Amino acid sequence: MSEEYLFPVPVPGVITRPFWDGLREHRLLVQRCRTTGHLIHYPREFCPHCYSADLEWEEVSGRGRVHAFTVVHRAVNPVFQQERVPYVFALIRLDEGPILTSNVEGIPPDEVEIEMPVEIHFDDVTSEVTLPKFRPAAR
């Protein structure tokens, strides 16, 4: 953990703040619609299925699969370009359904495969921000 963290950090809004606050406590929270039961990510004011505003936060397992990925060699952000390439940029499909953008770490990039089981790794990048990263699932 370092306050020298130069990569972009999320700036929570009023609706999304519980998601980021949960991560700081090492809990992955997703909204659930109390009317339809759908899980919703990214956080919204309304269920995109039934338009109910009756949403609650629910902790999910943090387990999922690599839905799609790429190994980035040319990053849009110069800090990523200087400090991190090559790295795995991925869509993770949680076992509960929602899809998150993230990184797959703890494995050489060229060994990552689509549909590989992964689990969350709470990366405390600063004292204020924890990012949801993923690693190969323990066997």
Place this chain on the structure above:
Amino acid sequence: MGLRGTAAIIGVGSVKPERRMPHRSGIGVAAEAGIKAVRDAGLRRVDIDGLITQMPGETPTALAEYLGLRPTWSHGVVMEGATGTTSVTLAAMALDAGLAKNVLVVIGGLAPGGDMPADGGSRLREQFDAPFGPASGATGWYAMIANRYAHEYGLTDEQRAAVAVQQRENAHGHPDAIFRGIPLTVEDVVTSRMISTPLRLLECVMPTGGAEAVLMTSASRARSGPQEPVYLLGSGMAVDHYTLGGASSLTTSPVAISARRAFEMAGLGPRDMDMVSLYDCYTITVLISLEDAGFVPKGEAGAFVESTDITYRGELPVNTHGGQLSYGQPMVAGGMSHVTESVLQMQGRAGERQVEKLDYCFVNG
């Protein structure tokens, strides 16, 4: 003539104006007004097939995804104080033309200020994508699509490269193409610098300056000018997602819907087309669009481009100006270059790259 009596407003929705709304997001406020209008009209989410918006810092696709809409006709209107009335007129035009049955018009958001929350539109991407390091441009997203496509259907680097190589052949026939005269082989493509696996440098568009334009008139006036008119016979549109995580599929694109709608309007099909111009930000985009527009069965585009001449001399000419990959991508005008090229081809003004027999062409953006 005109729109007199052709459309009606059947529902309204408003959010009470407040100077500060510290517990709301801009896109959420816009969404609330939209939901109220849908309910006021006695409609359901799935009834909405048209969407017009203007929100500060947002796009129509962002609101569509937020509201769980997949409209087949959508616009952003940027007309200052006349945005609302312009949007209503535009909606009436779409309804009159049969492009949509139920158009939702939503204008609004939060007042700009120091405490403007970060929940909406591009700011969502800043929160949920940027911390993980997207590749330059849209490359990372299309790279994921290419990997997922290869996982589901199989696809080789050489097959994707065949798109770039054949389009380069076309560019040699265009005097304004940025890569005219510069040879390109499959070997060049598959050994060029890796940008984001599996996409390499020569599979990605190069941004340029430039501009493209057309002038349109009514069919009754079309024959009075010096050029042969090129008629729009069919048009289709589909909005599927804003973030890639919101896509209904990674390997079937909204072209599957928009192309079908365009062909239906025209009363024609893929087999009637003599030429195709497909948006080509990346090689993979052309392959998926060829399939989803109905020119090649799903999963077979890679083998198709490897075994078929798709240059202007071939049996199915694709991107005869070189595509954006070899003509250049003048920012958002890049998509428009497919329109201008198709018009020149249809009028027989495409010079050395002229396609011989041309009655109908297909363009997507």
